[in-house]
Structures are given as C-alpha cells and as structure tokens.
Amino acid sequence: MLSLIKKSPLFFNITEEEIENCITYSQAEIVDYAKNEIVFHQQAEPEKLHMLLSGSIMIGNDSISGKRNLIAIFNGAGDLFGEVFLFLNKDSYENYAQAVEPSKVLQIPKAFFYYSGRENNYYQTKLISNMMMILAEKAYYLNQKIHIITSATLRQKIVRLLLQTYFETEQSSVAMNREEMADFLNVARPSLSRELMKMQEDGLIKIKGKRLILTDFEQLKNVL
Numbered sequence: 001m002l003s004l005i006k007k008s009p010l011f012f013n014i015t016e017e018e019i020e021n022c023i024t025y026s027q028a029e030i031v032d033y034a035k036n037e038i039v040f041h042q043q044a045e046p047e048k049l050h051m052l053l054s055g056s057i058m059i060g061n062d063s064i065s066g067k068r069n070l071i072a073i074f075n076g077a078g079d080l081f082g083e084v085f086l087f088l089n090k091d092s093y094e095n096y097a098q099a100v101e102p103s104k105v106l107q108i109p110k111a112f113f114y115y116s117g118r119e120n121n122y123y124q125t126k127l128i129s130n131m132m133m134i135l136a137e138k139a140y141y142l143n144q145k146i147h148i149i150t151s152a153t154l155r156q157k158i159v160r161l162l163l164q165t166y167f168e169t170e171q172s173s174v175a176m177n178r179e180e181m182a183d184f185l186n187v188a189r190p191s192l193s194r195e196l197m198k199m200q201e202d203g204l205i206k207i208k209g210k211r212l213i214l215t216d217f218e219q220l221k222n223v224l
Contacts, residue, residue: 055103
C-alpha cells in the first residue's frame with residue numbers, strides 16, 4: 001500500500017521511511033468499504049483525515065426533500081476527501097461519503113495534526129505545508145464548479161464541465177454516467193439526456209456508451 005500512499009500530494013517530498021514513521025506515530029489505519037457503504041455520514045463529527053487508496057468515493061448531500069446532490073467523485077489513489085471539515089474544526093460534516101465500488105481508505109486521526117509531541121513535529125510541519133496546497137487547490141475546484149452551475153443555459157453548463165475535465169485530464173473523452181452528471185449539474189436527468197443528444201446532432205460531441213467524446217473543441221468554446 002505504500003506505493004499508493006506515496007501518490008498523495010499530502011506526502012509530497014516525503015521519503016518512504018518518513019511515510020512509514022508518520023503512519024506509525026499517527027496510528028493511521030486502512031479500512032475496507034464495500035460498494036454503497038457509507039464512509040462517513042452527513043452530520044457525523046469529523047474525526048479522521050480520509051485518503052483514498054483504491055476504488056471510488058462519492059461525496060454528496062441530501063436535501064430535506066430527499067434529493068441527492070452530487071458534490072464530487074474521487075477515484076484517484078492518494079485523493080483526500082472530507083478534510084475541509086476536519087481542519088475547519090466543524091462539529092459535523094455537511095456532506096456524506098459513500099463508496100461507489102469496493103474501496104480502501106487510509107484514515108489518519110485528527111489528533112495527529114494537533115498533538116505537539118516531539119516525535120510528531122517534523123512530520124506535522126511537512127504534512128501541514130502540503131495540506132495548505134491541497135486546500136488551495138480544492139478552493140480553486142469549488143470556484144470552477146460555481147462557474148459551471150451558474151452558467152445561463154444547460155448546454156453551457158455541460159460544455160464547461162466537459163472542457164474543465166478535458167484540460168484537467170488531457171483526455172478527449174469523459175467517463176461520467178448520466179445520473180452522476182445530472183446530480184453534479186443539479187439538473188433533471190431526462191433534460192440532460194435530451195441536451196446531450198442535441199449536442200451530438202450538432203457535431204459537438206459523440207456519445208459512445210457511458211463515455212462522451214469531444215469532437216469539436218472550437219465549437220464547444222464558442223458555446224460559452
């Protein structure tokens with residue numbers, strides 16, 4: 001698992017020996033989650049830093065009416081989730097985390113980042129420095145999502161999401177099923193499906209199974 005842990009930006013510029021010592025001192029543990037199992041509940045108290053090692057985790061919340069709102073999906077080894085609430089010292093999560101598929105998660109107790117024991121100081125300094133960069137990137141991500149969901153039309157929302165994903169992954173196809181995309185954009189799934197079909201008819205994208213292939217970048221940019 002060390003090779004997966006090393007992929008996380010939390011351990012950037014930290015040696016394997018230092019990572020092993022850090023995990024030992026922090027009393028971190030690796031937890032397995034089955035498909036659809038909840039990692040943490042909405043309104044639960046944040047007590048651990050969660051790092052995805054394998055699988056996929058969905059972050060969402062439920063409205064009073066029961067409507068699900070998809071916040072994000074994490075599927076990269078080393079991805080952190082739920083850390084904002086941990087370091088804000090919030091009493092409870094405003095979202096929940098759920099395994100989309102069987103997943104392994106490294107959990108580091110919150111106390112490790114605050115306890116000032118002599119053996120912890122060196123590792124705390126490095127991890128907190130890396131955490132500042134991670135939180136800055138998360139703030140940028142949320143700002144990008146605001147740009148997407150506040151677009152004037154559904155087509156503009158879709159295009160912003162597709163282009164953002166393209167520039168982040170450098171891949172001309174996007175793997176996000178219709179339900180996940182509809183939840184992310186906060187639109188009805190039938191409306192999303194109709195608009196995607198129209199975009200395919202207009203030559204902007206090609207629908208191939210669950211993947212959306214971007215076929216005309218210039219025209220996509222013109223939508224905005």
